[in-house]
Amino acid sequence: MKPAPFAYHRPRSLAEALDMLADLGEEAKVLAGGQSLVPLMSMRLASPAHLVDLNQVPGLATVDVGAEGVRVGALARHSQVEHDTASYDALPLLRQALRQVAHPTIRNRGTTVGSLVHGDPAAEMPAVLMLLDGSVTLNDVNGTRDVAATAFFKGPMETDLRPGELAVGASFRRPPPGSGSAFVEVSRRHGDYAMCGVGALVTASEGALSAARVCLVGVGTRPVLLDLAPALGDGVVDDEASAALVDAAIDPETDIHATADYRRHLAHVLVRRALAEARTAAEARAA
Amino acid sequence: MRETVRVSLTVNGSPRDLDVEPRRLLSDALRHDLRLTGTHVGCEHGVCGACTVLVDGTPMRSCLLFAVSLDGASVTTVEGCRAPDGGLGPVQQAFHECHALQCGFCTPGFVTTVTAYLAEHADPSAADAREAIAGNLCRCTGYQNIVAAVQRAAELSQGRPSGAADPASGASQ
Numbered sequence: 001m002k003p004a005p006f007a008y009h010r011p012r013s014l015a016e017a018l019d020m021l022a023d024l025g026e027e028a029k030v031l032a033g034g035q036s037l038v039p040l041m042s043m044r045l046a047s048p049a050h051l052v053d054l055n056q057v058p059g060l061a062t063v064d065v066g067a068e069g070v071r072v073g074a075l076a077r078h079s080q081v082e083h084d085t086a087s088y089d090a091l092p093l094l095r096q097a098l099r100q101v102a103h104p105t106i107r108n109r110g111t112t113v114g115s116l117v118h119g120d121p122a123a124e125m126p127a128v129l130m131l132l133d134g135s136v137t138l139n140d141v142n143g144t145r146d147v148a149a150t151a152f153f154k155g156p157m158e159t160d161l162r163p164g165e166l167a168v169g170a171s172f173r174r175p176p177p178g179s180g181s182a183f184v185e186v187s188r189r190h191g192d193y194a195m196c197g198v199g200a201l202v203t204a205s206e207g208a209l210s211a212a213r214v215c216l217v218g219v220g221t222r223p224v225l226l227d228l229a230p231a232l233g234d235g236v237v238d239d240e241a242s243a244a245l246v247d248a249a250i251d252p253e254t255d256i257h258a259t260a261d262y263r264r265h266l267a268h269v270l271v272r273r274a275l276a277e278a279r280t281a282a283e284a285r286a287a
Numbered sequence: 288m289r290e291t292v293r294v295s296l297t298v299n300g301s302p303r304d305l306d307v308e309p310r311r312l313l314s315d316a317l318r319h320d321l322r323l324t325g326t327h328v329g330c331e332h333g334v335c336g337a338c339t340v341l342v343d344g345t346p347m348r349s350c351l352l353f354a355v356s357l358d359g360a361s362v363t364t365v366e367g368c369r370a371p372d373g374g375l376g377p378v379q380q381a382f383h384e385c386h387a388l389q390c391g392f393c394t395p396g397f398v399t400t401v402t403a404y405l406a407e408h409a410d411p412s413a414a415d416a417r418e419a420i421a422g423n424l425c426r427c428t429g430y431q432n433i434v435a436a437v438q439r440a441a442e443l444s445q446g447r448p449s450g451a452a453d454p455a456s457g458a459s460q
Contacts, residue, residue, distance in 0.1 A: 001331040001332070002310065002312070002315075003310040003312075004310065005289060005309070006309055006310060007290075007309070008309035008355055010355075010358075034351060034352065034353070034356070035333060035348075035351055038312075038333075038350075038351045038352070039332035039333050039351065041310075042312075042332055043332060051309065051353075053353075053355075055356050056358070079345075102422075103336075103421060103422030104422060105336065105346045105348055105400065106333060106351075108345045108347050109342075109348070109351065109352070190421045191421055191422055
């Protein structure tokens with residue numbers, strides 16, 4: 001339960017960090033919060049030869065709210081984003097989901113961008129990024145590129161991040177006016193990974209839904225984003241049609257925590273619950 | 288001898304310089320290098336909460352931090368949660384009064400977590416107290432007395448008399 005030896009690098013600027021990552025290539029991992037990486041290293045599931053520690057790089061612990069949405073820097077801790085009032089006002093889904101990310105003690109160190117780059121298919125924040133049409137900004141010594149959430153998550157613990165690149169931030173976009181959101185999940189113990197979790201984002205006007213999307217975690221190799229427009233009629237989501245769409249989109253597996261059948265059951269229950277909560281939230285925001 | 292890195296920390300108010308291997312976990316640096324064995328190591332992968340310490344006043348898992356990454360930080364362990372006269376601090380006193388421990392292994396993590404929580408939440412309800420300690424595992428007490436101790440510690444911290452906080456009120460939740 002001790003990490004293997006590694007060479008430690010402590011850049012003092014973003015440029016220095018990118019130079020190091022360019023030199024070290026595939027041998028290097030980036031350390032930000034480390035709340036996923038350090039346990040993997042302690043269990044020897046990961047043994048990077050080099051660790052590039054971002055914690056002394058200035059200018060990355062940022063949460064910026066603008067007309068487009070919320071932009072989170074690479075060193076913004078989960079708790080910093082969770083407690084940011086302007087972010088909550090702009091995108092309540094951020095706090096709704098963050099409150100279910102592990103425990104407060106983990107959120108005090110773990111970073112939101114780090115969670116995205118980790119790419120765990122049971123994690124909440126990748127689903128939030130997908131629901132909010134977000135993107136991840138990747139820098140290397142040659143420049144920068146923005147990758148949409150739908151293209152960023154490739155599979156379990158696998159993202160579009162290439163060796164030599166650093167995820168410097170992520171952007172979550174504001175949904176249209178009249179939107180409401182919710183994030184619900186069921187886990188074995190408080191703060192554990194969800195056996196299934198569902199984020200929902202709906203748009204309502206005068207009580208009728210005009211758009212409804214959900215993103216499910218824990219029931220596939222990556223977050224499952226689902227547009228429920230085909231199940232939307234007369235301003236409400238038809239439960240049977242929605243259930244059929246969910247069934248076709250997810251591919252849950254059996255493990256020690258839950259059977260595939262139980263996860264499928266949870267997906268259906270949680271989609272209904274998340275949609276109801278999101279609708280209530282939309283109405284409350286409109287009032 | 289493997290390569291070491293110099294790290295300067297303030298631990299329980301005292302400046303401490305350490306030469307550590309980069310892979311040295313903060314929990315091990317505290318226990319083995321600084322001989323502060325009050326911080327306990329349970330699961331070593333961030334689940335049990337026994338190793339929780341305060342980094343710049345904020346609770347964090349010391350088993351999920353590399354000491355080398357904390358250059359310049361201020362760390363408070365359970366040894367730093369004592370009263371200024373060296374006696375029991377308010378959280379420790381409350382755990383004693385409410386019988387909030389049996390074997391005591393998990394207690395240092397609870398004391399640090401609760402100390403930080405009470406600094407921002409002066410008067411927690413039993414439900415608040417449960418939420419506050421949700422990241423810490425205890426295999427002995429069944430938590431009822433720990434919930435009561437959180438509320439009692441809030442009273443002690445503010446010099447309030449014993450009131451709502453007794454084990455029975457925690458048990459009724």
